[in-house]
Amino acid sequence: MNLRANERLSERIMPRPHRRFIFSTLLLCTWLFIAGCAVDQKAEVDLYRRVLDGRVAATQPYVEGESLTLVRAMTLANQHNEQLGLRGEDYLQSLIAKNRAVANFLPTVSFQPSFTIEQRARDGAPSGSTGSNTTASGGSYQDSGKISYRTEAPIVGSMNLFRGGGDIANLQSADANIERQRLLLLDAQSTILLNVAQVYLQVLRSERAVEVLRNSVSLQEARLKDVKDQFANQLATKLAVAQTQAQVNGTRATLLQAQSDVRNGRHTLALLVGVDTINGKLSEQSVTDAVSDPKHTLTDYEQMALDRREDFAAARAAVVSARAQVDAAFAQYYPSVSLNVAGFLYREFYADASKWNAVLLANVPIFSAGVIEADVRSAWSRLRQAMLNESFVRRQVLNDVRTAFENLDAADRKTAEFEQQVQAAKEALDQARAAFANQLAINLDVLVAQDQVLNSELQLTGVRFDRAVFLLDLTRAIGVLPEVTMQAATRPATLPGLP
Template sequence: MIASAGLRPIPETVSSSSRTTRFALTLAAVLTLSGCMTVGPDYQQPQTAVPAKWSATDEVEAPDATVLAEWWRQYRDPVLDGLVADALAANLDLATARAQLREARARRTLAGAALGPSLTASGSASRSRTSSESSSGTTSDLFSTDFDASWEPDIFGGLKRGAEAAEGDLGASAESLRDTRVSLVAEVVLNYVELRTGERRLAVAAASVAARGETFDLTRWRRQAGLVSDLDAAQARTELESARANLPALRTAVTEAQNRLAVLLGRSPGELVSRLSEADIPQTVVSMAVGIPADTLRQRPDVRAAERRLAAQTARLGEAEAARYPSFSLSGSLGLSALSLDALGSTGSVTRSLLAGISAPIFDSGSIEANIEIQDALLEQARLAYQAAVLMALEDVENALVSVANAGERHTQLIQATASAREALQIAEHRYASGLTDFLNVLDSQRTLLSLEDQLASSTGELASAQIQLYKAVGGGWSPTDSAQDTRTAS
């Protein structure tokens, strides 16, 4: 139950000056109290234990901010640069995040407006006519205007806490927009790498089909000449058809990557086929500085967003606690009426009123305390979510560092193995042509080379993907300048 009370009407014997003085004193007292008793916890930046350096590397040099903001340019691929630019301009998820930021900004304005007074004005005009049997009647006009003002003094800080919560939500929305940008850039580049990797693997498979086709033709001619058995020809045919069977799956992977890129750019699947002519898998020779864990936590938008949500929820707990206390209101009105428009404010009548009110909870069946408990539980969840975001960020970087190192090592070994397999095939073919070995050695050498060339193509893509994941893990892909542009776009 909520109890409310207002100032009773002031007797007519009290002069207008006395009434004004009394109300002014009341207003001054309310203004003095307003904001002096803000209830609820004040937000404090969370303190989290962070390692001094990464366990997967001894590198402590901080990354260059300019390079980190546009890390994909390290690949020096104009097609990739264009794809990223188009995605940032037209991606639907990013557009949604901008709209959410616009909503959060409006909600912040709405919450802040509750702290100030409101003023409304209204007016009316009427004409009436009276008639009688003895005369033609009379016509009278009435004009009136009213001004109403109201204000809710924030004695216990509930409205202030609401504004703080809205400010925290706005910050979280801005960081979520940045996080969407980081994820989008990484996804575009990853899919571009998958496309180029698929193209490379398809080219390797097609070359294998051509080579095995030549081997089959040669074996068939040698069988017709009686130099080899039917078994050699059948084995050559088996290897040829096996190589051909790999092509459809690889073509599917290439098409899927093309379609995914189109959707990321806000376009229909298939629209980018003519734009994506075959090219090499992007690789960068520039080593990346990752700094220390604290640098990553400052850079990662998801961690920053979690911190802002924690700040917002801290304020909401205070807003809920303020509901325990009385709320106050001040309102006043001024009305003018006259028989003519020119007489308003001069010879017309004037009505005015001043009102101070108070409303306090007496009995509510525990709903206020239940809401406080809810907000406190949500605060604990926000605190845990922040801690989880910190740990996830640290894990992402550690895993990415290990992936880059291992992918690089595997790539180097596959380069050497492929070169050796190519040499072994040449030797086997020469010995077979000279009659020094059987055909199975040639087939085994071809099979080994095909497998290693396919693994090398995949390894090249995996190394690039590991580098991309590392850039994403440290929060690369945004800068304050980009964020300001996104903010203007969301306005």
């Protein structure tokens, strides 16, 4: 009995045809909602991957134990470094923001079915009968006992016709922000590539130091054995043995530190490249070996940097975007006009009801409690920030160029001096050994000469790798590191000249 009573009550509130219509409508809306929410994640990521891969080509995954060149390490970092992915998502979000800005120019259409139920009006149809009831607003209701209900299924469209030019300003700001995010993405790419190159060359430098120190330890251990033999034959003093032993121990400690530097450097390189470990051989054929420097003047390099550096171009794009936001804020003072249109697929007493309606709305701001003024002031403040940032980035770019140029020039001059120092230290060591063999010098003289050779070779190795880093710093400073890197991978590259 309770089930039958509930069925009769539900039939009085909403007859079966209405229930079927509402259920079908809701099912259709749910299907459309689910279909609209589907997003192709790979296509989204490809939007910023195309920007990155446009300058540094994609590469195959790293195979553990493979020999790794600098170009290969840089391309792996471009492919797998998470920092580039984070910057890429910022670029993607700027593209989405433009789609939102474009949407302000387009109409919106929605399906808005509704079912209204209320207590039956006292001045409606006679109690206990089934008929129609019309409200003061003209909407028709269906009566069922003490209940009145109405079902409507309109398609509603709305469109902003004019908003004081604010939509245009927002679109211009979105375009400028897209360019800014694209340039920041490329700037992050150049920074990551430079970091990879610096760590890669530092590992090579440490490995070369390990090689030099191992050779030195071998020579010093042989020297220690010789001194001990001489001491056993009473041809050397105990002091000479102690001095030689101390030098061997000191060199071994330096060797251990250099070996630790190699391991730590490889860990850092793996982090930048985006792999777990790098245990293969690193090739000493670096990008810098295939890059020639045409020796432009400092002024030439400064002009290249201002023309090519992505971070400076991004700062200028930020100024354009902020200026457009000022226009958008001012647009709030102007009147706005919008149009709303509704067409009904179903209404109670559809034959007698209106099939459609349209409303033209105008809005003239008179008093906004200072909200618009605050928006305008904030927009001006952001514009001033963008202009200050542009000025600072410009000076920073010029400082980077000057520093890299000076470091490279100093490294060239130091390399020549250290080469001569190594040659002189080796000649001094040969003379010290000959003098000691002829009892014209003491063992300390030989040890000092050996130490000078070791230090000179380590300094020469360091300055050569420093020069390679400074050359890469210069290519980064003028904004051409990715292009030079990829060109050097296939053929000798030259730092570009002025257009």
